[in-house]
Amino acid sequence: MVYCLYFSPKAFLQLSHSEIVARDDYQLKFILLGDGRVGKTSLRKKYMGMGFTQEYLKTIGVDMAYLPYQYEEFSSSVVIWDIAGQDEFRFARQLYYGGANAAIFVFDTTSVLDLDKIRWWMDDLLKKITPSELEPFYLAILANKIDLKDEQKVGEQEIKNVKSMFEDEYPLLTTTLYKTSALTGEGVDDAFNWVIENTIEFIQSKE
Ligand SMILES: Nc1nc2c(ncn2[C@@H]2O[C@H](COP(=O)(O)OP(=O)(O)OP(=O)(O)O)[C@@H](O)[C@H]2O)c(=O)[nH]1
Numbered sequence: 001m002v003y004c005l006y007f008s009p010k011a012f013l014q015l016s017h018s019e020i021v022a023r024d025d026y027q028l029k030f031i032l033l034g035d036g037r038v039g040k041t042s043l044r045k046k047y048m049g050m051g052f053t054q055e056y057l058k059t060i061g062v063d064m065a066y067l068p069y070q071y072e073e074f075s076s077s078v079v080i081w082d083i084a085g086q087d088e089f090r091f092a093r094q095l096y097y098g099g100a101n102a103a104i105f106v107f108d109t110t111s112v113l114d115l116d117k118i119r120w121w122m123d124d125l126l127k128k129i130t131p132s133e134l135e136p137f138y139l140a141i142l143a144n145k146i147d148l149k150d151e152q153k154v155g156e157q158e159i160k161n162v163k164s165m166f167e168d169e170y171p172l173l174t175t176t177l178y179k180t181s182a183l184t185g186e187g188v189d190d191a192f193n194w195v196i197e198n199t200i201e202f203i204q205s206k207e
């Protein structure tokens with residue numbers, strides 16, 4: 001079962017480290033990235049049981065959310081860093097990527113697909129993350145807003161092209177793709193659980 005606490009960065013920083021990670025087997029940092037308005041915060045909130053709102057409130061800098069996660073006999077502390085996607089915040093993003101265990105990249109299926117912008121995001125991330133064959137980095141790609149059926153601008157083939165582009169150009173990232181809706185919840189649990197559980201399994205395999 002997923003249950004959660006949500007903190008503003010300020011409140012989060014007021015917690016001591018031991019309060020956050022006490023008695024957990026694993027402490028994990030996940031980042032959520034992608035352009036502004038694609039639905040990152042909405043997906044995170046949906047996953048954390050916080051519902052869905054139509055209103056757009058852009059993330060300022062980064063929001064952090066703490067999620068205790070039980071997987072098999074292991075309890076983990078997952079901190080999701082929900083990074084602001086608007087260009088005005090790009091200067092600060094490098095500060096947020098470091099030390100991430102895994103990531104979720106979101107694009108909006110109601111906007112024209114821009115593969116170069118996706119490459120830009122991945123190149124930005126890879127300045128701070130160095131995956132290798134021994135240290136895989138799990139990244140779920142989310143094609144979001146699929147509930148808006150009359151507004152779709154990215155077809156099935158283009159979604160497949162995104163997946164192929166990642167496999168061809170970023171072979172050291174371990175990727176999978178989900179079609180999601182933060183409104184209906186379709187694909188949301190599967191995507192977040194895939195990232196979290198694969199990361200835990202990899203860490204366990206090294207022990
Ligand atoms: N219909 C529909 N609307 C969505 C979905 N996901 C997000 N939205 C809407 O899209 C807008 C932007 O969502 P946010 O979650 O704030 O986007 P964001 O990616 O966090 O944006 P930044 O914080 O600026 O980076 C809001 O009005 C949401 O209600 C979805 O799956 N379906």
Ligand SMILES: [Mg+2]
Pocket residue numbers: 040041042057058059082083084085
């Ligand atoms: Mg946001």
